[in-house]
Structures are given as structure tokens and as C-alpha cells.
Amino acid sequence: MSKIVDVKFSLKTYEYFKPFHITGSVSSESRNVEVELVLESGVRGFGEASPSFRVNGERVESILALEHFVREMLLGQDVKNYRRIFDMTDRLFAFPSLKAALQFAVLDALAEEVGLEVCHLLGGAKEEIETDKTVGIDTIENRVEEAIGIFREGFRVIKIKVGENLREDIEAMAEIYRVTKGAEYIVDANMGYTPKEAVEFARKVYQMGIDVAVYEQPVRREDIEGLKYVRFHSPFPVAADESARTKYDVMRLVKEEAVDYVNIKLMKSGISDALAIVEIAKSGGLKLMIGCMGESSLGINQSVHFALGTGAFEFHDLDSHLMMKEGSFRGKFVQDGPKMRVRSR
Ligand code: MN
Numbered sequence: 309m310s311k312i313v314d315v316k317f318s319l320k321t322y323e324y325f326k327p328f329h330i331t332g333s334v335s336s337e338s339r340n341v342e343v344e345l346v347l348e349s350g351v352r353g354f355g356e357a358s359p360s361f362r363v364n365g366e367r368v369e370s371i372l373a374l375e376h377f378v379r380e381m382l383l384g385q386d387v388k389n390y391r392r393i394f395d396m397t398d399r400l401f402a403f404p405s406l407k408a409a410l411q412f413a414v415l416d417a418l419a420e421e422v423g424l425e426v427c428h429l430l431g432g433a434k435e436e437i438e439t440d441k442t443v444g445i446d447t448i449e450n451r452v453e454e455a456i457g458i459f460r461e462g463f464r465v466i467k468i469k470v471g472e473n474l475r476e477d478i479e480a481m482a483e484i485y486r487v488t489k490g491a492e493y494i495v496d497a498n499m500g501y502t503p504k505e506a507v508e509f510a511r512k513v514y515q516m517g518i519d520v521a522v523y524e525q526p527v528r529r530e531d532i533e534g535l536k537y538v539r540f541h542s543p544f545p546v547a548a549d550e551s552a553r554t555k556y557d558v559m560r561l562v563k564e565e566a567v568d569y570v571n572i573k574l575m576k577s578g579i580s581d582a583l584a585i586v587e588i589a590k591s592g593g594l595k596l597m598i599g600c601m602g603e604s605s606l607g608i609n610q611s612v613h614f615a616l617g618t619g620a621f622e623f624h625d626l627d628s629h630l631m632m633k634e635g636s637f638r639g640k641f642v643q644d645g646p647k648m649r650v651r652s653r
Pocket of ligand 1: 550
């Protein structure tokens with residue numbers, strides 16, 4: 309009864325409350341592809357692909373064009389044998405967000421079929437996680453105002469986007485720190501700095517008495533030497549995001565001792581590579597955070613269950629759904645301010 313009898317794709321557009329500005333990119337909306345699997349039993353599983361052209365070279369148009377091909381590939385497959393389906397969908401390496409949506413939809417359908425939550429299929433390591441919320445690039449005044457709002461909403465980890473203007477970034481950090489004492493900070497340059505600028509930013513911020521918990525992707529993705537340079541010349545732990553898309557990328561980062569952290573995103577790796585990265589990180593002494601692209605609550609649900617199931621993450625940056633207008637909440641979890649919990653059945 310757990311064989312796949314239909315696969316459907318649909319395009320969904322979500323508008324951000326405020327245009328989201330990071331180094332080199334401003335988005336006013338997120339365009340995602342929703343995946344629905346139907347089993348023989350009538351049970352349905354859902355997934356969401358939120359493609360990033362900037363990071364993965366993917367577009368919704370290219371994903372939608374694969375609907376027929378994917379249906380042919382998956383019809384008749386049994387979700388009980390989900391590792392077989394993971395191996396088949398691993399070949400979609402040029403479409404990692406689609407791979408994520410399909411792999412999650414398979415787990416979602418299986419979980420519904422057997423009456424469990426996906427986080428329990430993945431290990432059930434945690435009952436609850438806590439997300440940060442992000443301050444995009446803006447005028448210093450607006451960044452400070454946004455940070456105050458986030459802090460007042462109860463978020464204790466604030467993510468701050470930097471990377472377009474070193475001087476303003478340092479000033480913004482000082483001003484945000486002044487009004488959000490007690491918060492932890494994740495700083496993300498999205499590849500915007502040179503290695504030297506990245507070290508200058510970290511040293512100036514450190515001299516002001518500010519601690520940064522994770523310093524994400526200070527330099528461009530190909531510059532593994534640069535990441536390592538920043539890691540050994542700045543006082544904060546350095547994370548790879550754009551530099552770490554597949555398990556092979558993470559193997560290399562471990563070998564080169566280039567980073568302290570990896571930011572896993574299901575949209576870059578799918579469930580299969582994300583599971584592998586968790587094990588590589590454990591073996592290689594790396595710490596992990598989990599992030600997102602432009603997922604709605606349906607897509608964030610995937611990362612919440614992955615994080616609850618594996619329990620592998622020090623930090624959770626799962627806030628895209630909190631930044632967009634959505635008709636209804638579709639996560640199979642409970643959102644309580646920054647806290648995300650297992651739903652009780
Ligand atoms: Mn990032």
C-alpha cells in the first residue's frame with residue numbers, strides 16, 4: 309500500500325514582508341515548487357523546493373520542466389525502501405532543491421503511512437529547537453530598528469547580514485550590540501569580503517567587546533584558502549555555507565581544516581547528503597548549523613524535522629517562513645516564538 313501512484317508539482321509564489329537584501333542580491337518574493345506524492349493507500353506526502361539561482365544555479369522553470377521525468381522515475385517505487393529512492397534522486401545533483409523536496413516527500417508519506425513524525429524516522433534526538441531571526445542589509449538606522457524588533461519578539465540569536473560595506477557593517481554591529489545586550493550573533497557576509505577585509509571586520513568587532521558565535525562565509529565560495537586564513541586570523545568560529553553544498557565539499561573542508569562550522573541547508577544537499585554531512589562533521593570535528601533559502605512553512609517543516617530527528621545542530625537559522633506572507637501555516641510542528649517543537653499526535 310506504500311507504493312507511489314502519482315507525483316505532482318505546483319508553482320507557489322510568496323511575497324516577503326520587506327525586500328530581503330543580502331550581499332549582491334535583493335528579493336521581494338520567493339518562488340517555490342511544491343511536490344506532492346500520492347501512495348496506493350491514498351496517503352499523501354509533501355515537500356517543497358526553494359531553488360537558489362545564486363547558490364545552486366537552479367530556477368523554478370528548470371524544476372517544473374522535470375515533472376514528467378520525475379513521475380516516470382518514481383511511479384511504482386515503495387516509500388518503505390526510501391534509501392533506494394534516495395539513491396535514484398541523488399542523480400538530480402544539478403537540482404538539489406528538487407532532490408530535497410522529493411526525498412522529504414517520501415519520508416513524509418512514509419511517516420503518515422506508519423503514524424509517526426518524520427523526526428522520529430530520522431532518530432528523534434530532540435523535542436525542541438530554537439531558531440534565530442535575520443537582519444538584512446539596510447541603512448544602519450533600519451538595521452538597528454529591525455534588530456530591536458527581533459530581540460523584543462523573544463529571539464535570543466540574531467543573524468546579521470554584512471558584506472557590502474565594511475565600514476557601515478562595523479558601525480551597524482556596534483549599534484545593534486548596544487541595544488540587544490544578551491543576544492548571540494551569527495554574522496553572515498555571503499562571500500562579500502576579501503580575506504583581509506574579513507579579518508579586519510572580525511578584529512574591529514572583537515575590540516568593541518562583541519562576541520560573534522558564528523562568522524558565516526566571509527569570502528567567496530571557491531576560496532578555501534581564504535576561509536582558512538580567516539579562521540586562523542580572526543577570533544570567531546568560521547562557517548562555510550556557499551562553499552559547502554555536497555558531502556564532497558565538506559570532506560574537502562575537513563581535510564583543509566578550513567572551517568569550524570558547516571551550515572547545512574537541505575536546499576543545497578537534499579536529505580541524503582545532509583545525513584552524510586552530519587556523519588562527516590561528527591568524524592571530522594566540525595560543528596553544524598542548519599539554514600534555509602526561501603522556504604515557506606511547508607519547506608521549513610523539512611529542516612525542522614531533520615534538525616529534531618538528528619539533533620546535530622548548535623544553531624538553527626530557520627526563519628524564511630517568518631519573513632513572508634503565507635495564507636496558512638503548513639508545518640507539521642509547533643512554532644512558539646523562536647521555539648519549534650514536535651507536534652503531538
Ligand atoms: Mn549563509
